[in-house]
């Protein structure tokens with residue numbers, strides 16, 4: 001059997017009753033690529049992400065991950081899903097929360113996943129291993145959420161506005177941290193956001209969406225070298241890309 005590597009969204013569409021949430025969408029994401037979905041509220045970003053995660057079934061078309069169904073990919077631990085709120089278990093310590101997905105998925109991942117303790121050190125939470133979630137700030141909790149997802153060693157990480165609830169400064173720290181974590185693991189990321197800065201800083205490509213019905217109107221190649229460092233946000237190329245993405249977003253929403 002030939003395996004098609006990466007995430008392939010082939011004319012996938014979604015209806016909720018009478019509502020056409022997503023018109024047929026085409027999207028290909030290669031191994032190791034970081035792709036952002038951006039667009040106004042209600043354009044179907046979460047719906048598309050949930051279909052890729054196998055949490056919603058497309059009404060039409062198909063989605064494959066390394067040649068298998070999203071459901072099979074999730075069961076094989078190829079996919080990690082990171083929601084807006086990290087939903088840590090209050091009765092488990094930081095370290096036990098970081099290990100949670102490993103504990104729930106007893107069969108070993110074929111690719112040796114990174115050690116959660118090392119990851120906690122890398123994200124600056126080494127001293128908080130024995131703390132409980134209520135003792136942490138929102139940004140620290142989301143860092144535990146990232147560690148928990150990366151510790152699973154999944155090849156594909158699907159993130160639904162993971163930093164939306166954080167203040168601007170913490171949010172910037174988090175995107176810098178995420179970019180750093182992605183490099184050694186080589187994980188591909190599909191990242192949903194409303195933030196132009198997050199889209200430009202993190203992505204290899206940005207898929208711009210519009211609503212009624214949800215669709216991808218343009219895909220922008222960011223073309224900046226990786227690894228991305230925080231200084232990039234002072235680079236004129238960063239501002240130029242942010243501005244061009246804003247224009248595409250406004251015209252996609254019919255506001256030009």
Ligand SMILES: Nc1ncnc2c1ncn2[C@@H]1O[C@H](COP(=O)(O)OP(=O)(O)OP(=O)(O)O)[C@@H](O)[C@H]1O
Nearest residue numbers: 016019021039040041042043044045046047048214
């Ligand atoms: N389970 C559901 N049942 C019915 N309608 C739904 C369901 N999930 C989403 N929708 C509808 O589908 C459309 C797309 O929703 P979705 O949450 O994917 O948009 P979004 O782009 O992620 O929005 P936001 O940026 O506000 O999170 C919306 O009109 C929404 O009301």
